[in-house]
Amino acid sequence: MSYRILGQGKPVRLFVAGLHGDEWKDTSDILENIEAPQQGTLAVIPLVNNGNYISTLDDRYFSDIGIPIIEAVEELEPDVYIEIHSYSAENLEDLTGANRLKRIGVPAFSRLDHDVLLGSVAPYIRRKYFPQDALCLTFEIQKENPASKEYARKIINRMKEFTTRDEFLNCMLEKYPEQARKAIDDYKKFYGLSDDEL
Template identity: 30%
Template sequence: MKLYQLTSSEKKPTKLFVGGLHGKEGLYTAPILESLAKESEYTGKAIIVPCIVKESKYVDVLSEKYYQSKEGIKLLHLIQKYKPCFYFELHAYGEQSYSKLTDSEREQRIGVPPFVDLGNGILLGSIAPILRSRFSESDFCVTIEVPNWKSEKVQAEVLEILKLALSKAKREEVMHGLRMRYPVQIKKAEELFRLYYRNQLRPF
């Protein structure tokens, strides 16, 4: 498992960016995170793991079983070791999964809110509730889903989102940048988050 560490003079906050969590998703997420690791503008300490596993049986991160798997244990170890305040999880999905991931009735169907399409099939939402419970209320946790059938086309845009998180020291600075770029979509994502967590947590 390759790991990059970028540390600025401030050393805080600690940020963790991970991809390739299961299946063959690393084929699509690793190139983006490899590019992120080459960035020269960053604040705090950033830990970047382009691919937790190159290939594995697909176990959904919404399931407890994932966190008992070899790759899930690796992920939990990274979180426990670095204790990130910013956590960005990069996934890849197939075209046939788009409707399920963005289904307005996803919460009723499987217990979690739908992702929001930022455009070009780039989906944004919170992380699995099972994992979110391992972070504090003040931590900033985001999932980005990359469309695997056009990953090269959207790579630059996803990288820009991650660079925003890499370069800012405060969550509100990142959220402001996202709202400026995707006003309608981020408003919807925040509303879905607040409804799900009943206003007990700030998005995300």
């Protein structure tokens, strides 16, 4: 077992950081120092892998260095799954540009305050390992940007307290209406849902 459990009962959340390469430098300590949620369970893997960089969009990721994640998902069946990544400022346009979908087949990230980015997780793990109503998100912290990291820490601490997907969506719609609508839209497109389904 490569994860640590905080709290107990439902809902069950799994937060992972340090997924590849040197990203642990900007992400791992957020989960090393996180406290138990008020309600339910939080499982954390602060460091998945600090060796080679394999993108999570590459299917080999989850059958190689990402195996601890798959094992945890299969054992815990989390309702909420969150990946914490980091990115270089020079890649901001690549990650958030509208042509990302066309270029590599996954939706662009949304930009939150302090250049923290919000997006979905890789289609491979989303489709194969999670039921449709699970909440699966990626947060990207800008490397070498302390404000970005501190803001992400705040968001992650908030995320661990949500007990339903609707609670999360309502909070997002209030603070980031545009980004929230995009996230909902991307989700519907991914599952081929019509506008009145969610």
